Amino acid sequence: FGDGALRGLKMVVSAGPTYEDIDPVRFIGNRSSGRMGFAVAGAAADAGAQVTLVAGPVHLDTPRGVARRVDVRSAAEMHAAVLAATAAADIYVGAAAVGDYRPASPAAQKIKKQAGAGLTLALAENPDILASLAAQTVHPFLVGFAAETHDVADYAQDKLRRKGLDMIAANLVGNGLGFEAADNALNLYWPGGSLELARADKETLARQLVASIAQRYRAARS
């Protein structure tokens, strides 16, 4: 691979989880390792794109060829970094597992245990990064991911329409696939079409996904 399918294009990829602080020592996070998004960033660079990788807290080296990496922690930080990086981008791929909620008022000091009493955390909704990009009058070609445990096709096609995306990559998570795992399987949907990418390692899937993105991007812009 390295056919230059994305040569001359700027792509922003988000990857990994977000951490939403509860107090200075605790946070709400999720099981995303960043592997899928990092593989997409590497495959896009191999295909000739100038890639900016916006990474949540992960333990991964930057793939070869990626032009710029921005490390963030929370959904709010990821939102700001993605908006800044996509101002001049042609394509955005949202592979990050962005937390939908954050603690409404994080404590400045460590919360002390009150023996015998429960604890209720009030949560506030985080901004939806893909939706805020879709709402811009001029925006990049938008590729979302959908992580579902059931009814993948229905939920993914609904997200494609509702979020105004150009393509969505749906993965059925669990059973050794998706979050943290080396392998994944993806169903791609775009307005008027779909493609199944069978179970494979994330690097192989990323190359296939990037080839489809290049095709759809050219078709949409021609």
Ligand code: PMT
């Ligand atoms: O990181 P790995 O361990 O390799 O695992 C890969 C993965 C399973 C995390 C990845 O393939 C994946 O599916 N990422 C998206 C997971 C997700 O959070 O899906 P969602 O259904 O909550 O969100 C749908 C889409 O909206 C995603 O593109 C997400 O980036 C985007 N989103 C979600 C919430 C939010 N506030 N802003 C967003 O932009």
